[in-house]
Amino acid sequence: MAKARRLVKENLKLVDVVIEILDARIPASSRNQEIGGLTGQKPRLVVLNKSDLADPLLTGQWEKYFSIEGYHAVAVNSLSGRGLKGVPGHVRRLAVEGKVESRPSFGGRSRSPRCMVVGIPNVGKSLFINKLAGRRAARVEDRPGITRGPQWIRVAGNIDLMDMPGILWPKLDDQEVAFRLAATGAIREEVFDLIAVAGKLMKWLTEYYPAAIQKRYKLEDLPADPLEMLEAIGMKRGFVRSGGVIDTFQSAQVVLKEFREGRLGRFTLDRPEL
Ligand SMILES: Nc1nc2c(ncn2[C@@H]2O[C@H](COP(=O)(O)OP(=O)(O)O)[C@@H](O)[C@H]2O)c(=O)[nH]1
Ligand SMILES: [Mg+2]
Known part of the structure; x- marks a missing residue:
């Protein structure tokens, strides 16, 4: 757990925008509580994945909730690809907004904005990356101890996506949250x-x-x-x-x-x- 967290922290240094994937059925319960502290001032795009399984009315309310909180939130379905088309545009906008002095400009042609996908296990990170990449190239190397730099995938809309998603842990100590994670399949069956x-x-x-x-x-x-x-x-x-x-x-x-x-x-x- 500490290792995954460290990996996320290290890789975060390499990106301009964080794509935080949440489960649209449980946007609060599928959220890692440390995300704010981990990502700091880095711009964050909230993605409500599996929106095909969520109540559309409540997904709309969650989008509103996140916008009140100051985040861009988009509802997507990584199976069909619905909603994914808008993602690169949001990332570009956030990259420009979050631009700091030490970074080259994105408005110009210096380089493409880089982003990293983070989320709890099973939320759909790999499918999201593969679908956005438009090919089955985003092989995730999960074996610990292998030190190699992250691979970048240039996706439509001229953004660079890190092929390795950051794995965050949900808050399992809360019984109600654990139940919601279990019901939606985020936690493996053996543990409950x-x-x-x-x-x-x-x-x-x-x-x-x-x-x-x-x-x-x-x-x-x-x-x-x-x-x-x-x-x-x-x-x-x-x-x-x-x-x-x-x-x-x-x-x-x-x-x-x-x-x-x-x-x-x-x-x-x-x-x-x-
Ligand atoms: N219905 C539906 N299933 C999804 C969606 N995104 C991912 N899944 C499924 O969720 C499971 C976990 O996806 P995966 O990409 O492996 O999650 P990861 O652990 O975050 O990388 C797989 O069975 C996917 O097919 C989605 O938008 N809709
Ligand atoms: Mg995965």
């Missing part, structure tokens, strides 16, 4: 209780988007108890073991998989305080 996360997610959906579960799992009444909900879903899907016991673990797996794939709809777990 699958049934607990799926149950809590069902509870959240029951509160905010009950029709989505009713429709997906063909349930008229939604049990208030999360375990009963997983049982009801297991019953509908035929997840029954010998002896008639409903396999709630399988229900939990399916529910989480379908939620993450967007099959229940588009949801945003974090809400901005506007």
